Amino acid sequence: MEAHFVADRLQALARDHSVPGAQLTIRTAGKTLSVTAGVTRAGTDRPVTAETAFALGSVTKVFTATVAAQLVAEGDLEWDEPVAEYLAEFDGAVDGRMAAVTLRHLLSHTAGLVADHELDDARESSLARYTANAATTLALHEPGHCFSYSNTGYNVVGRLIEAAGDMKWQAVLENSLLRPLGIDPVFPGGGSAAGLRATADGHAVRPGQERTAHPVGLYLPAGWAPASGLAASADDLAALAALHLGTHPGADTLLPARERAEMAARVPAADAFGMADGWGLGLAHYASPDGTWLGHDGTADGGSAHLRFHPGTGTVVALTTNATTGTLLWADLVDLLREHGVPVGDHRPAAGTGPAVTTGLDRFAGDYRNGDTRFVVRAHPDGTALRLTDATGLTADLTPHADLTFGARRTDTDTAPFTGRFVTEPTAGDIIVMQLGGRSARRTTAA
Known part of the structure; x- marks a missing residue:
């Protein structure tokens, strides 16, 4: 693809989705194409450049996981050693199941930690205090049993990095990974390198005819x-992908092939239903006609970031945007690239195809919790359907299938249905977890 064609299409997609600014980097067949569109803040004339830093949201997790893998390579951490062996904060966990949590569990989102644990003081930056407080929560399930996306788990990984690296997480990340990759760090939440390069502002785009x-x-x-506390460019994401592909000049020194392979390998229990086609150690797996792509997606307030790379061909695609509709732009971009011979891996969950279940629905009914989030599932009075509600006002009709997946359609808005799944206890077969959007909620009571 020619640079002018890609630049024109990126600008058109940005206009279509009211995205003020974006960056796109594509590496294929040994060539790199980097284009930008728009401005860093709506209503200004400050153009997005290749150096502009965008909030990465959860793509930060790939950087954090990579540093943890570096420490494994150096012998300072082990994949399968209990976290409590390294962290005194975790040694006295309230839930005994946490004693078995390992780095492998945390990086693959199979540890059973709640999704979004927060301290009472959002300004508290001590990862030691955060980890000690997270250890007072109850686990969702036995470690290694199933996938449940957890920001909490990655914040604990940050504390592990601090303990093993004997420096703050930001300092270890900067010295061990970012600077060697040629990345000028920006930590939007504060840090030693905050604000040293231009950054893009986030934007909310409200639905309507005039978005x-x-x-x-x-x-x-x-x-x-x-x-989720790092900002960088699409070129920076491509540099990280080159490290994992082994094509970066310093790849074997920065991250030996053994650790790269360990991170890329699919973890059997991490099926990532609703988010990806599988999960490794910090890297999601995305199916494609030419095989599995690796990478991660991220959203921040007013922006999104997307990274994909293909181990077989060495192809890399990285996109950053500064609007909430950046995820829609990404989906259209994936379709466009596939049409032009770049079959980018992406996960688009489909509704269950098995027969619908209309009897015995009490098996699914109950209260489900993930931290402070509580879902209520009840059977309709006629006993032929299920309804899901939560404290935010969500109300959805659930159609369970024989394979334990379900389709859910909101009753208050005319939006597309979404999918979820119930998970059973391995021996007795009782429903113990409900999964929505990659996050698991533990069944606390049966109705």
Whole structure:
């Protein structure tokens, strides 16, 4: 593809989705194509450049996981050693199941930690205090049993990095990974290198015929930095992908092939239903006609970031945007690239195809919790359907299938249905977890 064609299409997609600014980097067949579109803030004339830093959201997790893998390579951490062996904060966990949690569990989202644990003081930056407080929560399931996406788990990984590296997470990340990759660090939530390069502002885009991007601030609890506290460019993401592909000049020194392979390998219990086609150690797996792609997606207040790379061909695709509709732009971009011979891996969950279950629905009914989030599932009075509600006002009709997946359609808005799944206890077969959007909620009571 020619640079002018890609630049024109990126600008058109940005206009279609009211995205003020974006970056796109594509590496294929040994060539790199880097294009930008728009401005860093709506209503200004400050153009997005290749050096502009965008909030990465959860793509930060790939950087955090990579540093953890570096420490494994150096012998300072082990994949399968209990976290409590390294962290005194975890040694006295309230839930005894946490004693078995390992780095492998945390990086593959199979540890059973709640999704979004927050401290009462969002300004508290101590990862030691964060980890000690997270250890007072109850586990969702036995470690290694199933997948449940957890920001909490990655913040604990940040604390592990601090303990093993004997420095703050930001300092270890900067010295061990970012600077060697040629990345000028930006930590939007604060840190040693905050604000040293131009950054893009986030924007909210409200649905409607005249969609307008409105600048919004970034809310990020200080203790969440290892999960989502980094800003960078699409070129920076491509440099990280080159490290994992082994094509970066310093790849074998920065991250030996053994650890790269360990991170890329699919973890059997981490099926990532609703988010990806599988999960490794910090890297999601995405199916494609030419095989599995690796990478991660991230959203922040007013922006999104997307990274994909293909181990077989060495192809890399990285996109950053500064609007909430950036995820829609990404989906259209994937379709466009596939049409032009770049079959980017992406996960688009489909509704269950098995027969619908209309009897014995009490098996599914009950209260489900993930931290402070509580879902209520009840059978309709006629006993032929299920209804899901939560404290935010969500109300959805559930159609369970024989394979334990379900389709859910909101009753208050005319939006597309979403999918979920119930998970059973291995021996007795009782429903113990409900999965929605990659997150698991533990069944606390049966109705």
